[in-house]
Amino acid sequence: MILTLTTTHKPATDLGFLLHKNPERVHEMELGFGQAHLFFADAREEAATFALVLDIDAVDLVRGRGEKDQGLLQNYVNDRPYAVSSFLSVAIAKTLRNALQGASKERQELAETAIPLEAVVMPLPVRGDQGLLQKLFAPLGYDIEIEQIPLDDQLIELGEAWSNGPYVKLTLRATCRLRDLLAHLYVLIPVLDKQKHYYVDRQEIEKLIAKGEGWLKDHPERSFIAHRYLRQKRSWAREVLARIDDDGGMRETEVEVPAAMPGVALSDDARVAELKTDAAELALERPIRLHDLRLDTVASTLLSLGARRVLDLGCGSGKLMKRLMPERQFTVILGIDVSSVSL
Numbered sequence: 428m429i430l431t432l433t434t435t436h437k438p439a440t441d442l443g444f445l446l447h448k449n450p451e452r453v454h455e456m457e458l459g460f461g462q463a464h465l466f467f468a469d470a471r472e473e474a475a476t477f478a479l480v481l482d483i484d485a486v487d488l489v490r491g492r493g494e495k496d497q498g499l500l501q502n503y504v505n506d507r508p509y510a511v512s513s514f515l516s517v518a519i520a521k522t523l524r525n526a527l528q529g530a531s532k533e534r535q536e537l538a539e540t541a542i543p544l545e546a547v548v549m550p551l552p553v554r555g556d557q558g559l560l561q562k563l564f565a566p567l568g569y570d571i572e573i574e575q576i577p578l579d580d581q582l583i584e585l586g587e588a589w590s591n592g593p594y595v596k597l598t599l600r601a602t603c604r605l606r607d608l609l610a611h612l613y614v615l616i617p618v619l620d621k622q623k624h625y626y627v628d629r630q631e632i633e634k635l636i637a638k639g640e641g642w643l644k645d646h647p648e649r650s651f652i653a654h655r656y657l658r659q660k661r662s663w664a665r666e667v668l669a670r671i672d673d674d675g676g677m678r679e680t681e682v683e684v685p686a687a688m689p690g691v692a693l694s695d696d697a698r699v700a701e702l703k704t705d706a707a708e709l710a711l712e713r714p715i716r717l718h719d720l721r722l723d724t725v726a727s728t729l730l731s732l733g734a735r736r737v738l739d740l741g742c743g744s745g746k747l748m749k750r751l752m753p754e755r756q757f758t759v760i761l762g763i764d765v766s767s768v769s770l
Contacts, residue, residue: 428511429549430479430519430612431468432605436542439475443467444534445605446477447525456522460484463518481518483508510594511551513617519609527613527638529606541602546612550576550594552620562648563615564599572598610638618655631656632663636670636768644671670743670769718746726750729757737761743769 434442443450450470456463461483469476507514520527531538553559564571574596601608614635635643635656643649649671653664725747729737735758739747742762751757764770 428481428483428509428515429547430481430511430515431476431545431547432479432608433469433474433476433545433547434542435474438472440470440472441534441537442475442477442605443470445526445531445538446523447531448477450475454522458518458521460514460517463522465522479515479518479522481515483514506552509550510620511548511616512620515548516613516616519613523609526605527609529604538606539604541604543602544600544605544608546599546608547596548599548612548616549596551597551616552593553595554593554620559619560595560597563618563652564611566647567611567642568601568603570600572600574598607642610640611642614638614643614652614656618652629663632667633766633768635667636766639667639671640768670766722747722750726754730754735759739763741765745770 432442432446436442440450448454448465448467450467452466454465456465458481461481464478464480464482466478467475468478525531526538529538560571560573576594576596599608635653639649639652643652646652650664650668653667654661657663657667729751733756735756737748737751737757737760739745739760739762742748742764743766745762748760748762751760762770
């Protein structure tokens with residue numbers, strides 16, 4: 428599987444400073460599932476192209492490492508050794524960590540600057556809607572080019588359904604920050620593939636929120652992205668959707684659930700049926716923000732009870748604490764949350 432990054436921002440060789448990779452060297456890194464090869468295929472002042480080639484060890488995939496049932500595929504006949512998947516996302520995070528974080532010792536100003544970039548990913552499996560690539564990447568401002576990759580020329584005789592598999596060569600072009608491009612790829616590649624090679628736990632929630640900062644909140648397909656990224660764990664996806672909504676309330680196409688089902692948000696009416704009927708109906712009937720109503724009720728109740736010391740477990744970004752701070756009655760207000768992003 429191959430990822431290439433190209434820029435024409437002059438001097439284009441500064442791409443090496445952003446990626447923390449010397450254009451004159453071939454870099455290699457051992458990963459738990461294979462080896463990553465990193466090098467510059469082109470390094471001129473006018474244009475530079477960086478390549479990340481991932482060589483997957485197919486035998487190790489079957490043997491697995493660590494405990495059983497950790498998400499590793501258990502048979503020998505699969506596309507994991509060559510198809511772009513969550514393996515590439517992990518490789519980006521490990522080999523291009525500083526670039527993904529937007530850090531550059533020598534060119535920090537350039538790291539924060541939008542520059543012309545082109546990314547090519549292949550072979551990328553697209554499982555689902557044929558227009559999925561457009562739905563995911565077009566709202567992010569990319570010019571998209573898609574080239575179908577036939578499974579095998581000999582299969583053409585068997586018909587188009589056999590010769591044209593789910594694999595494509597995807598080219599993305601935009602003027603953007605490198606960190607944003609890498610974050611988009613990191614999140615959306617597993618979404619397109621609909622699989623992950625490792626066990627998905629609650630840490631994936633924090634990864635999605637961190638890598639989705641600045642773009643996932645306003646993406647029209649954010650609910651779909653959250654569900655596919657988290658392997659259809661609905662409660663986790665709802666938690667992500669609730670936490671990335673800065674206002675904590677409803678949008679035009681969202682509904683927030685009352686206190687009986689906290690931390691849940693939906694992105695469209697079609698998913699309302701997934702909730703308890705009474706909770707959905709109550710949320711839809713009320714034009715005001717139920718989240719704000721709950722916080723106001725809690726604050727007024729604490730005042731009426733004469734409370735002086737308040738501990739908010741799961742304080743999020745501190746909306747309740749903000750309501751309590753102007754009141755001189757409270758002498759201690761403490762908030763705790765597992766999310767460093769929210770804090």
